[in-house]
Structure formats: structure tokens, C-alpha cells
Amino acid sequence: MLIGCIYKKHRFRCKAFTLSGFLLGASLGQAAEGPFFVTYTHQMEEPGNLELSLKNITGKPDEGNRFVGGAVEFEYGLKGWWTTELYLDGQGTYNESSLMTGFRWENRFRVLPREHWINPVLYFEYENITGADKSLLEIVNHDGVDDIAVPNAESRAEKKHEIEAKLILGSYYKGWTIAENFIAEKNLGHAPFEFGYAAGVSRPFALAARAERCNFCPENFEAGVEVYGGLGTHRDIGFHGTSQYVAPTLAWTLANGTTFRVSPTFGVTDTSAGFLLRFGVAYEIGQFGRSAGRLFRNFGGR
Amino acid sequence: MKTVLLLGTGLVLLATRTLAGGEAPLELAPPKARGMTNPFAGQERARRAGEKLFRRECAECHGVDAAGGGKAPPLKVPVVTNAPPGAIFWVLRNGSLYRGMPSFAHIPEPQRWQIVTYLRSLAAAR
Numbered sequence A: 001m002l003i004g005c006i007y008k009k010h011r012f013r014c015k016a017f018t019l020s021g022f023l024l025g026a027s028l029g030q031a032a033e034g035p036f037f038v039t040y041t042h043q044m045e046e047p048g049n050l051e052l053s054l055k056n057i058t059g060k061p062d063e064g065n066r067f068v069g070g071a072v073e074f075e076y077g078l079k080g081w082w083t084t085e086l087y088l089d090g091q092g093t094y095n096e097s098s099l100m101t102g103f104r105w106e107n108r109f110r111v112l113p114r115e116h117w118i119n120p121v122l123y124f125e126y127e128n129i130t131g132a133d134k135s136l137l138e139i140v141n142h143d144g145v146d147d148i149a150v151p152n153a154e155s156r157a158e159k160k161h162e163i164e165a166k167l168i169l170g171s172y173y174k175g176w177t178i179a180e181n182f183i184a185e186k187n188l189g190h191a192p193f194e195f196g197y198a199a200g201v202s203r204p205f206a207l208a209a210r211a212e213r214c215n216f217c218p219e220n221f222e223a224g225v226e227v228y229g230g231l232g233t234h235r236d237i238g239f240h241g242t243s244q245y246v247a248p249t250l251a252w253t254l255a256n257g258t259t260f261r262v263s264p265t266f267g268v269t270d271t272s273a274g275f276l277l278r279f280g281v282a283y284e285i286g287q288f289g290r291s292a293g294r295l296f297r298n299f300g301g302r
Numbered sequence B: 001m002k003t004v005l006l007l008g009t010g011l012v013l014l015a016t017r018t019l020a021g022g023e024a025p026l027e028l029a030p031p032k033a034r035g036m037t038n039p040f041a042g043q044e045r046a047r048r049a050g051e052k053l054f055r056r057e058c059a060e061c062h063g064v065d066a067a068g069g070g071k072a073p074p075l076k077v078p079v080v081t082n083a084p085p086g087a088i089f090w091v092l093r094n095g096s097l098y099r100g101m102p103s104f105a106h107i108p109e110p111q112r113w114q115i116v117t118y119l120r121s122l123a124a125a126r
Helices: A008-028 A145-149 A288-301 B002-020 B044-057 B085-094 B109-125
Strands: A050-059 A067-079 A082-093 A098-110 A119-130 A159-173 A176-187 A194-204 A221-233 A244-253 A259-267 A275-285
Touching: A098 A159, A194 A244, A244 A275, B044 B109, B085 B109
Parallel strands: none
Antiparallel strands: A050 A067, A050 A275, A067 A082, A082 A098, A098 A119, A119 A159, A159 A176, A176 A194, A194 A221, A221 A244, A244 A259, A259 A275
16 A cells, blocks of 8 residues: 555555554554565564564666665564564555566574574575566565666566575674575576575663663664675676675654654666665564464454 | 585584483583673662563563463573573573574673663562
């Protein structure tokens, strides 16, 4: 629905829907994680919890129309060491169209049972998306501003069935969160292995919590910076001709746990989009699995 | 290649699961961790902050009154409230992943100590 916002005729309905979505989030919200949009930390979803998240991005390539890309994320903690996520992607482009662009299903496995200086997590993802996808949840290979400038009518015809693996390394040090991701992606139909990376560092404004329940306590704000980009393919690995981005990030968590995030993103190479703005909201439903299980058992007993 | 990758992942997960052991999480805390002192011990504001954090991070599994719920054990029991603060802190940091207790290492250290302060105060409240 957020995608429909860019059309004038839908603007009022869209605003109302977005607002109601935020209010609903505020009433259900419990907790959400960190300020990053692209970089994963080693933090896993708590078992039985469901996190709902909207990750949006907007930008205007020089050769194309302004767009809003969005991903709705459902993140569920299956086990303490296993988190699964489903993404539904879509986008809207001024003077073109709005469309769903596909889905992604990912699984993260924490390798070591205890906390160490560096904590590895293995990540596997299957993507079924079209070439019109503009959620830009990761940058690999020579992905660049030219890709997001292609008109929807043309790009939607391209189907992508891809698998992706990431090595996620994460650390917490004196209140700082430090994370590095190494990405390898393979189109199942054709194309070589493609590589990318993401890294981020963040810290809350205060480390100790205040005794009062508050929305504006300094510990509710977390700031950081992400860098990410492509690394070419296995035939020409490196930075040449790739997109590279630097993105300051800010997260604000309300007392009820709902988290708002924003990240102005700056492209630093000729291939990159000059400026992108990411924004999102997340909230967590505690022990969703237990409640859903109870609901089904009650139905089954009748 | 894919088979090797899957097999390797499976072996790593199996090995880590075996290493996790079957002891209660508090008993697994090493002596060095048990000996840590709580910088907020006895501070009322820290206890209140800890209660706030407990309600946000822990109550959904362990219950608002720490009486336990579902598979999560009660925390308002002597084995927890009388445990060395460092042992509780160690469990918060590491969790017990194969028993369903996640790691709370993402919460800054002072906030974890505030939760410890609150949990220890439950002994007096019982």
C-alpha cells in the first residue's frame, strides 16, 4: 500500500492506511533490532517471536523516474539458533506502475552456542523476484544505478531465481555493535557467482537504561553507519565498476518496542545511485508461535 | 559442491549442539564470570530500570511476575535470586540456545546488570 502512495489519486487513502499501520504497530510492538537496513548482525530472533518489519527505499536515478521500493519482512524465531524470514517485495515508480516483484525466503543459523569475540552465523536465501525489484536489500556484482533506471515494463519481464549465501560475523564491544557480511549469490538459470559485502557499526546514545518508561530516553536511540557494495563476479572479483554506498543510520525505539529507522544513503562510485533514502518500521509480537499454536489447538478440540 | 556445503553445515550444527550439554545454564557459568561484581548492586533506580527492561525483554516468556510460563522456568526462585550476580549476567550474555533461551548480548552491559539487580531483588519480594 505504501507503494500506491506515489500516485496522487491514492494519496489520501494511502496516508490513512499507513497511519493506521503505524498505530497498529504501536499497539502490538514489543521490540525490534538495531539500526541497520542491509547489514545483518549475529542476533537471532527469540524463539516463538514474530517480527514484522517494513523496509522501504526511495530514490531518483538520473536517467529514470523516482521510485519507492519496499519489502515486508516476517521474521520468526524457530529455535534459539535458527531464524527464518519471508520477504514480500514490491515497488512503485512515478509515471510507470506499481507492482509486486517477488519473494525471498531466508534462514539464518547461529554456529556457536555461546557468545565470543566474533560470532559467525550462516545465512541461506532463495529469491524468486523479477528484474523490477528495487528493494535493494543487498548489492552484489556490478548492480548499479542503471539497473534501477530500467522502465518497469521492460524490467519486470526478467525472472530471477537465485540462491544466496552469507557469512555473517558479529561482535558486541563496550556497547558497540560491529557486523560484517560476506555475500555470494548465484542465479539458478545462468550467470556466474556474484559477490558483495556489507559492514556496519552502531551504538546506542546511552548504555544504561533510565528507571522511567519513556519514549525519548537516550537509550532508545541508536546511531550507526553502514557501508556496502558489490564485489564483482568470480571472473572479475574486485571493486572495479561496482556500486559502493555509505549510509548513516538512526533507529528510535518507542517505550512499547516499536522501532523506526531511517538511513540516508550516499553512493560513492560512478556506478552507484547518488542518493537513496531508506526508512522503515518494525515491531515484534512476543510468543506468536505459542499463541498461534493454542489457537489451532482450540479449533482442533471443537 | 552443494552437498559438501550442506554436510559441513549439518556437522557444525550437530557438534555445537552436542557441546551445549545438559546442565542448567546457571551451573555452566565459569568461575571467572561468577566472581564478577554488579556495579549497580543495591541501587533502587537500577532495580527499577531493570524491572522495566525485564518487562520488555524477558516477561513474554518468563511472565510479568517472573513466575515462569510455557517452557520458560520461573525466575522468582532461590536458585536464581540467590545465584551469584555474575552467573546470572553470564546467562544473559550467552543464553542457552538449545534450551530456547536466546542470548541477550545485544543489550548493553549496564542494562544487563540492571536486569540482574532486579532479579536479585525478587528474593526480598517473595
